[in-house]
Amino acid sequence: MPSRYDLLVFDWDGTxxxxxxxxxxxxxxxxxxxxxxxxxxxxxxxxxGLGLEDTLRYLDPSLEPGRYQEVVDRxxxxxxxxxxxxxLFPAVAKGIPVLHQAGYLMAVATGKSRRGLDRxxxxxxxxxxxxxxxCADEGFPKPNPDMLYEIMRMLGAAPERTLMIGDTTHDLxxxxxxxxxxxxxxxxxxxxxxxxxxxxxACVEDFEKLMxxxxxxx
Numbered sequence: 507m508p509s510r511y512d513l514l515v516f517d518w519d520g521t522x523x524x525x526x527x528x529x530x531x532x533x534x535x536x537x538x539x540x541x542x543x544x545x546x547x548x549x550x551x552x553x554x555g556l557g558l559e560d561t562l563r564y565l566d567p568s569l570e571p572g573r574y575q576e577v578v579d580r581x582x583x584x585x586x587x588x589x590x591x592x593x594l595f596p597a598v599a600k601g602i603p604v605l606h607q608a609g610y611l612m613a614v615a616t617g618k619s620r621r622g623l624d625r626x627x628x629x630x631x632x633x634x635x636x637x638x639x640x641c642a643d644e645g646f647p648k649p650n651p652d653m654l655y656e657i658m659r660m661l662g663a664a665p666e667r668t669l670m671i672g673d674t675t676h677d678l679x680x681x682x683x684x685x686x687x688x689x690x691x692x693x694x695x696x697x698x699x700x701x702x703x704x705x706x707x708a709c710v711e712d713f714e715k716l717m718x719x720x721x722x723x724x
Contacts, residue, residue: 552564616640
């Protein structure tokens with residue numbers, strides 16, 4: 507049984523599923539289609555996990571809000587066209603059931619839409635292992651602590667018994683804002699140096715290393 511944490515909250519894209527590169531390419535293609543300045547790889551990866559308005563303001567501060575939906579529509583077209591190539595990171599398909607069996611409450615806090623997360627949960631077969639989830643279109647997006655507050659409320663978990671696990675500084679900042687501990691995984695959207703600058707409990711290389719860390723510290 508868990509000893510230090512009752513609740514594990516996972517980010518989705520770039521943490522459990524290897525989608526960061528596809529998201530970045532889809533964002534770049536959307537801007538290109540609309541004749542807008544195409545964001546760099548670094549910029550496109552930086553915004554993964556943020557809400558829609560924060561993402562587009564960061565990528566093109568001069569873009570009029572009235573055009574946001576155009577970008578979103580083109581992004582979805584490109585993302586869905588290649589969605590089938592996106593797979594779970596190694597060890598996730600086996601690791602999540604192990605954590606479930608160990609007695610952890612588990613949840614997802616993601617910048618995806620509810621429709622997108624539900625589709626991905628079903629496609630990966632992981633939907634039955636998570637007790638709750640919150641998406642960017644259901645409240646305040648990361649790094650606002652709203653997602654974590656709501657998940658902890660839903661599951662009756664205390665902040666000191668909750669652990670956030672993510673691959674971006676947005677995940678780690680959200681955890682800090684909510685008074686929740688965090689572990690970073692460095693196989694996703696943000697570089698390990700940026701993750702470590704947020705002072706997580708640990709910055710692990712991949713999901714297998716995360717499982718080892720939880721076995722020793724969770």
